[in-house]
Amino acid sequence: MNEENQFHISFFKPTTERARRNRNKVVVLVSIWAIAVFGFHFLLKAIEKPTPEPVLLEFNKVWDKVKADEASTAEMQVFAKSVLQVTGKVFIQPNHRAAFNNGLTWATFKLADSAQKVAIKEALVDFEKVAKNVEMLTDDKYQSAKSKLAALAAVPLGLNSNELIAKFLPLELRSSMMDSFSEKQKAVVAEAMPFYTIHNQSVLTDTKFLGFPFHYFYTAVFLLILFIGICWFYSYSTDRINKKLGIYE
Incomplete structure (x- = not known):
């Protein structure tokens, strides 16, 4: 060296x-x-390869009729259940969740008969008041209001109130969204569903x-x-x- x-x-x-x-x-x-x-x-x-979840396939079957407000009861139930399943995912963008909540609430009240609408609306308003002031989710009044709303809202959607998915229902319904489902919100739902239900596999x-x-x-x-x-x-x-x-x- x-x-x-x-x-x-x-x-x-x-x-x-x-x-x-x-x-x-x-x-x-x-x-x-x-x-x-x-x-x-x-x-x-x-x-x-992009692979859709079964929930998206079910959603796609009925979406055109739901969007055109021509869906049957069974098709509307499929739509509502599909949206509800997606809202149970952990991370949902706020604007997407708002559109999902709008579609779910609108579908629930559209499926309900007149008596059910009155009962669900009353239970929903009561639940929102309780939820707004609750400090612990284990609060008896909160749990009672939630269970009551879940039992009432599950009926028009064709759900059993004991199903896990039905227990999420009260958390996604909004009393301010029951009367209409705007074209803008429909467009958001159509865009958001594939975003959360298509995975590369x-x-x-x-x-x-x-x-x-x-x-x-x-x-x-x-x-x-x-x-x-x-x-x-x-x-x-x-x-x-x-x-x-x-x-x-």
Whole structure:
């Protein structure tokens, strides 16, 4: 080694045999890691296909008639149930939720007969008053008002009040939205439904491995094991190179 280079260290231009071997090893291991991580994601994107949930398929069957206000009772019930299922998702944009609530409330009152409308409206107004001032969701008055509204509103929608989906119904009905369902809100619903019910899927996401979807197992478990394996191999091979070159630390 030239005296002027004895303190020069460069990963890309190693000046010793040990540094050269270390560079080559690091390049190989980083390449393996990059291919394992990014290659898998590129593969996911390459073979994925937009797949609608069953709820969207049901919604699409009746939406044109609902939009034109020509839906039968059964079709209106399908529409209301579809919207209600989507509102149960965790993250819903505020403008989308408002449109869903409008459509659901409008459909509920459109399906109800005159006596049911009076009873549902009274229970809904009462529930909104209680919910506005409630401090704990376990409050007896709140739970009673909620259960009463769920039982009444479930009937015109063809739901059993004991069904889980029916228990969400009081949370999505709005007394201010029962009379009309504007074209603007209909457009929002038509745009929002696919947004929440179409997911990219492929054989990598649908296949189960050790009880997990394969893509989840690969990214959450296999890549972690691979990283640990790469670290172990780097340490092991470095020790071997040092011994081979007579370098002891």
